[in-house]
Amino acid sequence: MGNLSDKERLNIISNMNGDGIFVTLGMERPNVMVSHWGALGKMWGRDIFCLPIRSNKYSYRIVNETQCFALNVPHRDMRNEIAACDTVSGFTANKFETLGFHPKRARSIDAYVLGECGLIAECKVIAKIPPESITQTTEGLFSAARGHTLFVGEICDCYRLH
Numbered sequence: 127m128g129n130l131s132d133k134e135r136l137n138i139i140s141n142m143n144g145d146g147i148f149v150t151l152g153m154e155r156p157n158v159m160v161s162h163w164g165a166l167g168k169m170w171g172r173d174i175f176c177l178p179i180r181s182n183k184y185s186y187r188i189v190n191e192t193q194c195f196a197l198n199v200p201h202r203d204m205r206n207e208i209a210a211c212d213t214v215s216g217f218t219a220n221k222f223e224t225l226g227f228h229p230k231r232a233r234s235i236d237a238y239v240l241g242e243c244g245l246i247a248e249c250k251v252i253a254k255i256p257p258e259s260i261t262q263t264t265e266g267l268f269s270a271a272r273g274h275t276l277f278v279g280e281i282c283d284c285y286r287l288h
Contacts, residue, residue, distance in 0.1 A: 130166075130173050130247070130284055137245050138166055138175075141199050146208045148198040148243060149177060150229075151188040153236050157216035158227065159185045160208050161197075165276075173281040175249055178274035184216030189277055193251040194235035201244025201288050234283040244288045249279025 130138075141147050146162045165176035177195060179186045189195050200208075207225055214221050222229050228241035235248045257273025 130281060134245060134247070134284055135166060137199055138197060138247065142166075145200070145203075145205050148200070148204075148208070148211065148240055149185070150196045150198055150232075150237050150239055151185050151194075152192055153238065155188075155220075156222060156229065156238050157185050157188055158211055158221040158225065158240070159183070159216070160211045169278070170252075172252075173284075174252070175247065175279050175281060176255075177249075177277045177279060179277060180274050186275065188216075189251065192236050194237055195249050195251075195277070195279060196232050196235065196237050196239045197245075197247040197249065198240040198243035199245035199247075200242070204242065207242075230287070232283075233285065239287070241287065244286055246283075246285055246287060247281050248283040250282050251277050252280045253278035 142161060142164060146160045149159045149161050151157050161177065164178060167174060175197060179189065210225055211221060214224050229238035230241045232239050232248050235250060239246045255276040257275060
């Protein structure tokens with residue numbers, strides 16, 4: 127199990143609330159996306175990360191097939207790479223090549239991770255919450271048609287590359 131230390135937990139949350147974190151998915155035709163929001167916590171006695179993805183995204187297709195994803199937390203300023211990643215579609219481009227990233231094989235899941243990042247948290251999907259299952263109690267919440275599916279990933283491995 128990939129139990130997170132308080133320092134690792136803070137690192138993920140502060141980066142997500144700041145410039146964002148990279149999420150990598152897949153092996154055969156891998157993808158990189160950026161997440162600026164999600165939920166990190168403990169559920170069912172496990173460290174989990176809830177990753178929101180819209181169903182029209184390439185990353186959605188991959189995580190549905192592979193049932194895993196990796197959080198890649200930058201250890202240096204990567205604002206330019208984060209901004210560029212948000213402008214390229216995984217449907218039409220290999221983001222690893224386009225953005226000049228160096229993929230490394232994940233240790234516990236079928237995915238690549240970014241050699242440029244410091245903290246890696248590998249996740250196996252243990253639950254999937256479709257947008258229509260989310261009760262809308264807050265004004266301004268996305269409608270089911272435009273909403274995000276929440277992929278609940280158990281953090282199964284956590285380590286530093288640098």
